[in-house]
Amino acid sequence: MNAATVCDDVRRLPGQRPERAGKSAVFSTTVPRVDRQDPAGNLLLAALTAADYGQLLPILEPVALPLGRVLHEAGGPRHYAYFPTSSVVVLVNTLRNGASTALAVAGNEGVVGISPFMGSESASYCAVVLGAGHAYRISCTALKQAFERGGKLQYLLLRYAQALMTQMMQTGVCNRFHALDQQLCRLLLLNLDRLPSNRLVLTQELIGQMLGVRREGVTEAAGKLKARGTIQYRRGHIAVIDRAALEASACECYAVVKLEYDRLNPVKLQAAIIPVLQRRQEFTKPLDQIAGNAFAGFH
Numbered sequence: 282m283n284a285a286t287v288c289d290d291v292r293r294l295p296g297q298r299p300e301r302a303g304k305s306a307v308f309s310t311t312v313p314r315v316d317r318q319d320p321a322g323n324l325l326l327a328a329l330t331a332a333d334y335g336q337l338l339p340i341l342e343p344v345a346l347p348l349g350r351v352l353h354e355a356g357g358p359r360h361y362a363y364f365p366t367s368s369v370v371v372l373v374n375t376l377r378n379g380a381s382t383a384l385a386v387a388g389n390e391g392v393v394g395i396s397p398f399m400g401s402e403s404a405s406y407c408a409v410v411l412g413a414g415h416a417y418r419i420s421c422t423a424l425k426q427a428f429e430r431g432g433k434l435q436y437l438l439l440r441y442a443q444a445l446m447t448q449m450m451q452t453g454v455c456n457r458f459h460a461l462d463q464q465l466c467r468l469l470l471l472n473l474d475r476l477p478s479n480r481l482v483l484t485q486e487l488i489g490q491m492l493g494v495r496r497e498g499v500t501e502a503a504g505k506l507k508a509r510g511t512i513q514y515r516r517g518h519i520a521v522i523d524r525a526a527l528e529a530s531a532c533e534c535y536a537v538v539k540l541e542y543d544r545l546n547p548v549k550l551q552a553a554i555i556p557v558l559q560r561r562q563e564f565t566k567p568l569d570q571i572a573g574n575a576f577a578g579f580h
Contacts, residue, residue, distance in 0.1 A: 322366030341417040353408040362394030368414030383491035388475025391441040397421035398428035440545040455534040466531035
């Protein structure tokens with residue numbers, strides 16, 4: 282599943298329409314209505330000190346990310362890094378013979394584009410928007426400079442990079458040793474953690490591309506979950522009805538990844554940031570003042 286394949290599959294998702302962007306087409310769906318001046322919607326940015334946040338804010342650019350937008354090409358240069366606030370991005374690796382798999386998903390817990398501050402100008406995987414929404418982008422040059430200044434930002438970025446690598450490694454283990462039913466549950470849960478509702482827009486064909494399996498296998502696995510009343514599925518729309526049952530059906534890989542993100546993320550639960558999101562009009566205030574004691578004791 283390369284970037285072109287993802288866009289082809291996204292084109293067939295419900296509610297898509299082609300838009301021209303330069304010489305290539307991207308495909309959009311309804312972007313959630315959120316306040317674009319809302320960088321604290323990203324948990325990593327929300328955890329910054331007031332001083333670090335103040336330095337970064339002027340060089341953050343709010344952007345809408347339509348479904349299917351290719352943010353980074355495999356092997357290509359990285360011009361921007363993205364801090365999602367309401368969007369979800371999938372990282373995909375493709376072999377020479379066309380076989381592919383999703384390595385990880387990223388959302389409002391971190392950043393898309395760790396290569397610049399990890400000492401590389403490119404990466405072997407592509408990044409494609411899987412859930413439409415918004416993000417804040419920053420030039421890779423500016424992010425690298427901010428990282429090299431040290432402080433809380435450097436600390437948080439390194440912790441996030443470790444969590445992301447854990448997800449990538451656990452994905453490899455899961456794809457090799459666990460049943461497709463379990464892999465599907467893991468994929469749904471990872472996406473669900475990064476979305477504001479229990480609904481996902483994913484076709485069986487796209488899920489198959491992400492897991493590196495045939496569509497027929499996904500149909501069978503999804504059918505089992507639907508028969509148990511765990512999910513509802515219709516024309517590319519998935520609604521998770523029983524999250525507890527979904528977690529019980531997943532392998533240990535989901536729990537391993539979630540535990541690592543919670544351990545390394547200073548905001549362990551999104552609930553910790555809800556008071557901030559409910560007061561968007563106060564975002565001009567220092568983050569420490571807004572968050573109150575939510576991040577107290579984190580250094």
